[in-house]
Amino acid sequence: MSVHDDSWTTALNDCKTAKTDRRRISDSMLMRRRRMRGGRHLSYQRGRHVVHPKTSLVKIEGVDDTAAANFYLGKKVAYVYKAQTEKRGTKIRVIWGKVTRPHGNSGVVRAKFATPLPARSFGASVRIMLYPSSI
DSSP states (O other), X not given: OHHHHHHHHHHHHHHHXXXXXXXXXXXXXXXXXXXXXXXXEEEXXXXXXXXXXXXXXXXXXXXXXXXXXXXXXXXXXXXXXXXXXXXXXXXXXXXXXXXXXXXXXXXXXXXXXXXOOOGGGTTOEEEEEOOSOOO
């Protein structure tokens, strides 16, 4: 009987720790969600003949109109990618930019980057940081 009770209590303790670990992970995810929003790099800004690679079009998650896009003006945008060679102790690199203005009526924004994003980043995820804040 005691062996059965011991295994039951260890199983119960494992379940409790799994629940607290899950709760801890979700809390950290919520904190990260508050500091940034996700988005996708759609394309460069372009006309019929001329492409402007320094200005990129970014679709922000949950933003569907110009009024909502205006909140993100001036916010920092980060394109995070992994390179093959290690520099400064890491293979992860970041290209920073800034949201400059809305583009159209569907919540897409224009973002200027310090160096043009590579073409392979079309469709890739970008992070829109919720700072600097004017609130």
